[in-house]
Amino acid sequence: MGTSDNYDVPPLLQDLKVTIHNSSMIFPSREIDRKSLVLSNIDxxxxxxxxxxxxxxxxxxxxxxxxxxxLKNALEDALVVYDFLGGRLKLNLxxxxxxxxxxxxxxxxxxxxxxxxLDQIGDLDYPHPAFAQLVQKNKDFLKEGDDPLCVAQITSFKCGGFAIGxxxxxxxxxxxxxxxFLDNxxxxxAKKxxxxxxxxxxHLLAARSPxxxxxxxxxxxxxxxxxxxNIFEASTEQLHFKVFKLTSNHITKLKEEAKNSISGDTTTRVTGFNAITAHIWRCKALSCDDDGNNNPNRSSTILYAVDIRSRLDPPLPKSYTGNAVxxxxxxxxxxxxxxxPFMRLVQMVCEGASRMTNEYARSIIDWGEINKGYPNxxxxVSSWWRLGFEEVDYPWGKPKYCCPVVYHxxxxxxxxxxxxxxxDGVSIIVALPPKEMERFYGLFNKFLGV
Structure with missing residues (x-):
């Protein structure tokens, strides 16, 4: 199957029965210099x-x-290395x-x-709304209206396991x-x-002048x-959440479908990400119903993140902190x-990434200097697939799983x-209105041939 075992939501605990024992502020372990960090047009x-x-x-x-x-001591030292993380957002007048x-x-x-x-709370890779209890939302730790840029919560379970939110x-x-940051x-x-x-x-991502x-x-x-x-705005609609799981065999099958769907040689590199993204695009586009009017002439645009660190001239340092996507x-x-043919969709995804040259990236950054706006x-598709959060090696071991808190x-x-x-498989987290999810589910399996 290309999805979890059934379409129904698995049994989930509605309440993880989390008790907060202590909420406090932590501060840099050493004195830091007071300064302002200018945000880029991406940030x-x-x-x-x-x-x-x-x-x-x-x-x-x-x-x-x-x-x-x-963890508390490590974060206090990290607030020295990442001296902006203990600061606050402000508008330069x-x-x-x-x-x-x-x-x-x-x-x-x-x-x-x-x-x-830990083994009682259900599948860790299911987008579980109750996981929101493992991340602290109330930020008024010292004074009303304060808004720290970083809040960490450690929640212990009866088995001795724990979660860091x-x-x-x-x-x-x-x-x-x-x-x-997590590696550091x-x-x-580990005292290393x-x-x-x-x-x-x-400033490395500052707009050009002019x-x-x-x-x-x-x-x-x-x-x-x-x-x-705005694509970043929360939806007011009722949404169903689902994890679609692709094994390495499913991914290989998608790549082979692309290669076999068009005759002649092609220079397009059919990667797993390009094939998966093209598959998601066709399922999402064809499941959308525009208020009951399934218009075949409707335009569908898929967006996907591209890291620009190595694409700029000169390249950004790999260690660049901030948003370089x-x-x-x-x-x-x-x-x-x-x-x-499926290969054409894969080619278009590949072309979109290839378009992101130094000049194109600088043009978008300059666009943000002139205009107020968002990706639309x-x-x-936001890929955390290869980021490696699960490979971070803490003194207490690597995580069993890392996931986002479900957002609407x-x-x-x-x-x-x-x-x-x-x-080498991938979990795909999708949130859609119920009828759209039914269509997406059917198309996802149909195109996989399952």
């Missing part, structure tokens, strides 16, 4: 929080109370730009426990730099040298135009998506590795 539109939960099994040498103390005021105001730290064992402002990290926290906790010395220079928009950017929504739905896109009508499309956005599809590092 400034990502003002929402990213919440992740990292699950760990019991470890005889690291019971939860030991991990709690070790002169430049009218959002900045991070690098102050020692600190991060949040919460200690909690659940009345359940981390909420960070997306202005601080993209997926790759957050992985580096793990190294500090930093895994990577991070680069915090956001800005030069040298390409059209249909993937961007200008807020000066007629208002449209832009959205590539592919657009076609629903009729084309339904009738074209029918669906955004129907147009963002997440790719994650399987639980417990289970092979």
């Amino acid at each position: 400034k539109v990502l003002t929402f929080d990213v919440e992740t939960v990292h699950f760990f099994g019991a470890h005889k040498d690291f019971p939860p109370h030991v991990v709690t103390e070790r 002169e430049t009218k730009r959002l900045e991070i005021d690098c102050t020692p105001e600190g991060a949040g730290f919460v200690v909690a426990s659940s009345e359940y064992k 981390i909420s960070t402002s997306h202005t601080t990290f993209d997926g790759l730099s957050f992985k580096t 926290v793990a190294s500090i906790a 040298l930093l895994a990577v010395r991070p680069c915090h220079d956001r 800005p030069r928009v040298t390409f059209p950017h249909p993937e961007m929504l200008n807020l000066n135009d007629l208002p449209k739905s 832009l959205t590539a896109y592919a657009t076609a009508t629903c009729r084309e998506i339904e009738q074209w 499309g029918e669906v955004l 956005r129907k147009d963002i599809v997440l790719l994650f590795p399987p639980v417990d590092g289970g092979g």
Whole structure:
């Protein structure tokens, strides 16, 4: 099967019975210099929080109370290395730009426990709404209205396992730099040298002066135009959440379908990501029903994140902290998506990534200097598949699983590795209105031939 065993939602605990024992602020372990960190035009539109939960099994040498103390100390040292993380977002009144005021105001730290064992809470890779209890949302730790950029919560389970829930402002990290941050926290906790010395220079992604928009950017929504739905906005609709699981054999099958669906030689590199993204695109486009009017001439745009660190000239340091990811896109009508050979969709996904040259990336950044806007499309594929959160080696071991807290956005599809590092497959987290989910489910299996 290309999905979890049945279409019905598996039995889930509605309440993890989490008790908060202590909420406090933690501060840099040493004095830091007061300064302002300018945010890039990529950073400034990502003002929402990213919440992740990292699950760990019991470890005889690291019971939860030991991990709690070790983690707290490591984060205090990390607030020195990442001196902006204990600061606060502010608007520079002169430049009218959002900045991070690098102050020692600190991060949040919460200690909690659940009345359940880890193996009682269900499938870790299912988008479980109750996992929100493992990440602290109340940030008024010291004063009303305070909004730390980072809050960590450690929740122990009856079995000795535990979860570390981390909420960070997306202005601080993209997926790759957050992985580096976790590697460094793990190294500090192990009393080792930093895994990577991070680069915090956001000026490396500053707009050119004067800005030069040298390409059209249909993937961007200008807020000066007629208002449209923002892909990052939470949906008010009822949504069903589902995990679609592709094994390595499924992925190979999709790649072979692409290669066999068009005659003649092709220079397109059929990667697993390109094939999976094209598969998601056709399922999403053909399952959308536009208020009962299934219009074959409707245009469908898929967005997907591309890391630009190595694509710029000169390249960004691999250790660049901040958001160095832009959205590539592919657009076609629903009729084309339904009738074209699968390889054509894969080619379009590949072309979208290839489009992201140094000049194109700089053009998008300059577009953001002139306009206020967001990436805009029918669906955004956000891949955490190869980020390696599950490979971070803490003194208490690697996580059993890492996942996002479910959020109410129907147009963002997440790719994650399987639980417990289970092979080369991928878990695809989808949230859609019920009728759309039924169609998506049917198309997903139909195109896989299952």
